[in-house]
Amino acid sequence: MDKKDRVILTGDRPTGRLHIGHYVGSLRRRVQLQNEGEYKKMYVFIADAQALTDNIDNPEKVRQNVIEVALDYLSAGLDPERVTLFIQSQVPELCELSFYFMDMVSVSRLSRNPTVKTEIQMRGFAGESIPVGFFTYPISQAADITAFKATTVPVGEDQKPMLEQANEIVRRFNNIYGGGKDILVEPSIMLPDSQACMRLPGTDGKAKMSKSLGNCIYLSDTPKELKTKVNSMFTDPEHIHVEQPGHLEGNTVFTYLDAFCEDSDFEKFLPDYKNLDELKAHYTRGGLGDGTCKKFLLNILNDRLAPIRERRAYWEQRIPEVYEILRKGCEEARAVAQATLDDVRRAMKINYFDDVELIQEQAKRYSLSKK
Ligand code: ATP
Ligand code: MG
Secondary structure, eight states: OOGGGOEEEEEEOSSSOOBHHHIIIIIHHHHHHHHHTOSSEEEEEEOHHHHHTTOTTOHHHHHHHHHHHHHHHHHHTOOTTTSEEEEGGGOTHHHHHHHHHGGGOOHHHHHTOHHHHHHHHHHTOOGGGSOHHHHTHHHHHHHHHHTTTOOEEEOOGGGHHHHHHHHHHHHHHHHHHSTTSOOSOOOEEEOOSSHHHHTOOOTTOOSOOOGGGTOOOBTTOOHHHHHHHHHTOOOOTTOOSTTSOOOOTTOHHHHHHHHHOOHHHHHHHOTTOSSHHHHHHHHHHSOOOHHHHHHHHHHHHHHHHHHHHHHHHHHHTTHHHHHHHHHHHHHHHHHHHHHHHHHHHHHHTOOGGGOHHHHHHHHHHHHHHHO
């Protein structure tokens, strides 16, 4: 497929501010794609309806975080002139499409989704107490993607099962209703380039940095907050004295360095080494303290976050303008989703009032039966 024909789409749940896991997993890539400009359309949306599926006791949290996520988007460098930013709940066509998709997925298929399984455990839903909306969110996600005929979805590794599910749904839908044509488009996942970015661990060393786990470095953290978090980061519990050899595996500081560090950072912040390989070699050999590595990481993170903080300060003073950007984005997104839903209803033959043939057929059948 020609890069210029790509329709790029991703979203985030407004359950908190965005963190550096989002950044390396998806947000950094979105900004890069936007700046390269090789696509037909790009959509980035705030998944408020999805966030409600497991926050039903705290709708205010979701409401407040819509603007926080929007501010994070603009701060990260997304440009509303080039990307449509919208809020999921303001495009009701997405609910309609989800409802039709519900018929195409079995309970057992949904139960096998490994990300949903982990998330159910993480949230402590016992047995059958899982809200149906939460359990079925991969279906709603398939609707979010396909309503815009997205071809390319830049996301972290946790989203792999969602994309597989979406593709199954699209194939099923096209098979049943397409009459030989592809009404909906199968999306491709676009994963981060490096293993570290696929699923950035939390500062506590836990498998995933996640708003719900409280182990995040937020894009909006102040330099002071950042310093406290980096200093308390999980490293190698066996590396007690500087002379001891250190381990890299599961060492969060090095995972973050893998995700953020560039060779040029050494020149700027740690000129005793040429690159990350040299630093790692010294650490594993022994004689390099965690403090030096943390300080280096802190410098790099501050360097990356500085322009983001600056843009946030700008947009924080322009909140009504941010809502206006979202309102326009919702309008634009809705028009596209409406057009897809017209195709979907036509394919499903539930467009009764536009279906002249159907009306004539029925009329004929009844007039014949009278004679
Ligand atoms: P929640 O805990 O509410 O689910 P979250 O922190 O997991 O929030 P999401 O809104 O579910 O964030 O994820 C948004 C996007 O960011 C997805 O594309 C996801 O793959 C990516 N992402 C989230 N966390 C990470 C991470 N730790 N590493 C890499 N990518 C991530
Ligand atoms: Mg999540």
